[in-house]
Amino acid sequence: MREDTNKYLELFINNTPMVDLRAPIEFNQGAFPSAISLPLMTDDEREKVGTCYKQQGQDAAIKLGHQLVCGQTKDQRMELWLNFCRNNPEGYIYCFRGGLRSRTTQQWLKEAGIDYPLVQGGYKALRNALLTTLADLPKSMPFHIVGGKTGSAKTLMVNTLGNAVDLEGAAHHRGSSFGRFVEPQNSQINFENVTAIEMLKRQNAGFQQLVFEDEGRNIGSVDLPVPLYQGMQAAPVTVIEDPLDVRLQRLLQEYVIDMVADYTRVHGEEQGHVLCEEYLLLGLDKIKRRLGDQRWRTLREEMQKAIKMHQQGSGYEAHLNWLAPLLELYYDPMYEYQLSQKNERIIYRGNWQECHDYLSEVTANKDQ
Structure with missing residues (x-):
């Protein structure tokens, strides 16, 4: 079993x-960074086949599936799969459990002249391997934490260390x-998935310690896995101590200037x-x-004044x-x-x- 997990x-x-x-719908609920969604069936087609399976059994469901994915529909999906296989000869295909959907697609590809491998056990086996990693790695690799007040550029720190994992990047939330x-x-x-993969890559590169930014139990709407969080709570801490004016300029750039640019880039000037x-x-x-109500009101008034000023082109300093x-x-x-x-x-x-x-010196040592 361990050999399969390693594969x-x-x-x-x-x-x-x-x-x-x-x-x-399955892909959107959870996927892997190196995977592309080229589904055998649409959400609607999958729902129809699932209903048929419950009411009439497997044979009838398979028959319906072939009726739904045939002719021009099948040809269009085959073209996408074939292009992928030709462009990525080292790749794999998978469905949820490595069952009928991936075996059917594999057979169609073979009939078209491409013998392409599938992942035995499918998405479920791949996902379980990553969950095992999240449970086991905190027990086998020492952690080190980067702390510091808001605006200390802790995320920048972890992104400039080869053995660090950016949890906020994985969460896509600060x-x-x-x-x-x-x-x-x-x-x-x-x-x-992203966190486990990044931890794996650091371990595979030979690093003996992992560095993380100091985080709470949650990052936005996601929760840190319990073994990871517990490991972080026992790890040594290095604290960045930068002056207030430096931190303020970083936050002005990050929370205001960059966000204005991103919103206008995505949504246009007015809506952005x-x-x-x-x-x-x-x-x-x-x-x-x-x-507290009074402090919140005061800060909100200052924020609204500053927003109005930058919208009028008066800069961001307010x-x-x-x-x-x-x-x-x-x-x-x-x-x-x-x-x-x-x-x-x-400790520092x-x-x-x-x-x-300091962190570059004391945590970045590799296995020889």
């Missing part, structure tokens, strides 16, 4: 291209009330500004209860009028309290570059 994991380590033959991006956040399944305004106001509204007190009165005290719970685990403090140099 599945090699597909992820090697970024092996794969065709996911499941219906679009972890704060202003943490979402223009595009939707990753699903729980996709977050787990409207949606970005909604994003900023909603981020503040999410923490209204923690801020946003510091709400960002500075938000850091000083809310985020900084909150993080100082959280960090006080980790005092016994803190310094500015961003000092912490980067």
